[in-house]
Amino acid sequence: MSHHIIDLFNITKSYGDTEVIKDLSLYVRKGEFLTLLGPSGCGKTTTLRIISGFEQPDSGRVLFDGTDITDLPPHKRKVNTVFQKYSLFPHMNVYENIAFGLRIQKMPETVIKEKVKNVLDLVELSGFQKRMPESLSGGQQQRIAIARAIVNEPEILLLDEPLGALDLKLRKEMQVELKALQQKTGITFIYVTHDQEEALTMSDTIVVMNQGVIQQIGVPTDIYNEPVNAFVAQFIGESNILSGVMLKDYLCEFAGRTFECADKGFEKDEDVDIVIRPEDIKIVSPEDGMLKGTVKSALFKGVHYEMIVESDGFNWKVHSTQMTTPDTAVGMNIAPFDIQIMKIPYNVLTGWILEDNQVDIGKINLTYVPRNANATEFGDEETVNVYILPQDIEVLDTEPEDDEQNVLTGEVETFRYKGDDYEIQVKCDDLLLLVHTYKKVKVGQKVSLKVPVEKIKIRKREEVAEIHEENY
Numbered sequence: 001m002s003h004h005i006i007d008l009f010n011i012t013k014s015y016g017d018t019e020v021i022k023d024l025s026l027y028v029r030k031g032e033f034l035t036l037l038g039p040s041g042c043g044k045t046t047t048l049r050i051i052s053g054f055e056q057p058d059s060g061r062v063l064f065d066g067t068d069i070t071d072l073p074p075h076k077r078k079v080n081t082v083f084q085k086y087s088l089f090p091h092m093n094v095y096e097n098i099a100f101g102l103r104i105q106k107m108p109e110t111v112i113k114e115k116v117k118n119v120l121d122l123v124e125l126s127g128f129q130k131r132m133p134e135s136l137s138g139g140q141q142q143r144i145a146i147a148r149a150i151v152n153e154p155e156i157l158l159l160d161e162p163l164g165a166l167d168l169k170l171r172k173e174m175q176v177e178l179k180a181l182q183q184k185t186g187i188t189f190i191y192v193t194h195d196q197e198e199a200l201t202m203s204d205t206i207v208v209m210n211q212g213v214i215q216q217i218g219v220p221t222d223i224y225n226e227p228v229n230a231f232v233a234q235f236i237g238e239s240n241i242l243s244g245v246m247l248k249d250y251l252c253e254f255a256g257r258t259f260e261c262a263d264k265g266f267e268k269d270e271d272v273d274i275v276i277r278p279e280d281i282k283i284v285s286p287e288d289g290m291l292k293g294t295v296k297s298a299l300f301k302g303v304h305y306e307m308i309v310e311s312d313g314f315n316w317k318v319h320s321t322q323m324t325t326p327d328t329a330v331g332m333n334i335a336p337f338d339i340q341i342m343k344i345p346y347n348v349l350t351g352w353i354l355e356d357n358q359v360d361i362g363k364i365n366l367t368y369v370p371r372n373a374n375a376t377e378f379g380d381e382e383t384v385n386v387y388i389l390p391q392d393i394e395v396l397d398t399e400p401e402d403d404e405q406n407v408l409t410g411e412v413e414t415f416r417y418k419g420d421d422y423e424i425q426v427k428c429d430d431l432l433l434l435v436h437t438y439k440k441v442k443v444g445q446k447v448s449l450k451v452p453v454e455k456i457k458i459r460k461r462e463e464v465a466e467i468h469e470e471n472y
Contacts, residue, residue: 004066005030005156005188006051010461011060012383013046017362017430019350020046021057022212023385023461028156028190033182035191035199038209039235044192047209048158051190053077065155079156080149087145088133094120094144095129101152119151122184124177139170143177150185157182159191163198175201196236200224208232211432213348229345230273237277240316242419243436244274246341255291255419256312259334263341271391273342273418278306278319280338289331291316295324314419346387347433351458353378359386359458363429366406366456373458385459390423391436392455396448406451408433412441 006028013021021043028034036044049055050062053074062070069077088097095116102112120126123143133141142162149157159178163171179202182189193199199206200220208215208223208231216228227233230241244254249264254274266272286292293311305323309316309330316332324330351359351366358365366386378384400407410428422440426433426447433449441447 003030004028005064006190007061007063007066008047008051009061009063011047011050011057011062013043013050013055013057020212021050022348022350024060024212024214026207026214026217028188029205030155031186031188032204033179033189033191033202034205034207035193035203036207036209037193037196037199037235038215039194041211042209043212044194044209045160048081048160048190048192051156052079052081052158054081078154079158080152080154081158081160082142082145082149082162083160088141088148090133092133093129094125094131094133094136097133097144098148098151101148105152115151119147122150122181123147137170138166139174142166142174146178146181150181150187154187156188156190159189161193162191163193163195171198178202200236208235210235211348215345227275227340227342229342230275231345233273233275233340233342238317240276240278240281242274242276242314243421244272244341246270246272250336252339252341255314257290259290259339260336261339261341262337263339266341266343271344273344275340275342276334276338278317279304280334281316281318282333282335283307283309283318283320283322283324284331284333286329286331289333291332291334293330293332295326295328295330297326298323312419314417344389344391344436345434346389346457347393349386349388349431351384351386353380353382353384353458355380359384359456361386362431364408366451367453368456368458369454372454372456378458378460383461385461387457387459388433388451388455390434392452393433393435393437394450394452395424395435395437395439395441396450397439400448400450404450406453406456408449408451410447410449412443412445412447415441415443 004027008024008026011021011024036047038044046055050057053072061068098116099112102115123146125143163174175198203220206220206223207217210231216223216232224236227236233239234241242254244252246252246266248268250261252259252261291311293309296308296310298305298307304319304321307318307324309318349361351361354360354365357370358367408428410426412424413427414425416423421436421438424435424441426435426449
């Protein structure tokens with residue numbers, strides 16, 4: 001196994017009542033380009049700041065090269081950070097900007113001159129020593145910011161969305177340059193972005209995060225071709241996501257018919273998410289298709305056409321090099337190995353154990369069945385993870401009784417049709433719950449949710465961390 005330069009063990013971090021990182025365990029190999037990828041608020045920047053020392057975790061440990069640095073201040077860590085805002089000193093020329101950190105270390109001027117020259121060569125800006133920051137383009141300023149960071153020869157370079165301020169063309173060019181720079185220097189890069197193209201282009205390893213929880217860790221090809229759940233599939237590229245049932249090994253059901261697939265190991269008749277990439281759907285004549293539909297729109301996207309095909313109420317996104325005109329009846333075929341079967345991801349909530357088989361999840365207490373907690377004994381107010389499947393949460397038709405157990409109220413934030421049922425996100429105070437329902441609701445609608453006591457699973461946090469470590 002490659003040498004670990006960073007190990008994070010059971011990291012948690014909250015701001016007020018909101019826990020932004022939930023029992024996160026992760027390692028980074030020496031010399032790799034690792035990207036933390038996810039939407040805004042998923043905890044990726046907080047994770048980066050904990051590695052840098054600018055934030056302290058509420059619990060957990062940070063190890064650098066096997067040594068615990070959890071309480072070590074930022075200036076004593078062998079890391080440097082590059083931010084989206086370049087933060088160059090406007091009153092200093094390029095040379096002085098890069099030399100600043102070396103002067104603080106009181107290095108001899110001859111050494112500083114040699115190091116600055118070498119790093120300018122590395123970022124391909126030789127001859128820019130006397131230029132002022134305002135005279136440089138955005139891409140040049142970013143390269144100077146990177147040069148200023150690596151001239152100190154850090155063992156780890158942390159990059160927090162450093163290309164976000166650049167235009168699209170320049171951003172793509174800088175992606176290639178950053179990867180080449182990392183390979184030349186051998187410095188470990190830990191990169192934060194919400195841009196899946198950046199992650200796929202540059203990374204050796206991608207860590208996909210959502211709501212403070214790691215969803216998947218892998219190389220770019222595995223993340224794209226073998227996503228572990230619908231969130232990853234939707235976030236990495238475009239996908240058609242439908243509700244389905246795994247009838248048995250290699251046989252599933254969705255869109256009103258059965259399909260052969262290449263997956264196994266699911267429970268018989270287990271509810272699953274079905275993920276099919278637009279480029280994996282073949283348009284054929286209606287009589288030859290597994291599914292039949294009508295083309296609703298067709299757009300030219302440069303290297304392919306993107307068509308929307310309506311079939312039994314579901315709008316399929318299809319990519320093809322051949323355009324089919326709107327209002328044309330078509331068939332669609334899908335090969336077994338292009339049907340990705342996903343376990344439906346749990347809602348993962350932070351809870352505190354109370355008496356009488358109750359767990360506090362913040363402003364509400366849920367009653368649970370002890371047999372669904374795989375720990376024989378919890379301590380009073382022990383922090384645990386609470387797991388609830390989206391399909392196990394019921395959207396109530398009527399107002400709940402005042403004393404009704406396990407009822408939450410909230411507002412619908414998102415709504416999406418999945419071919420058989422609806423997927424909604426409901427904001428309940430500080431909680432955001434994913435719910436699968438057959439009831440049609442509207443964004444902004446107030447709803448009441450009921451969580452059956454027998455559907456709640458509870459796990460000790462150290463047990464969850466062991467599971468994560470085994471899977472990585």
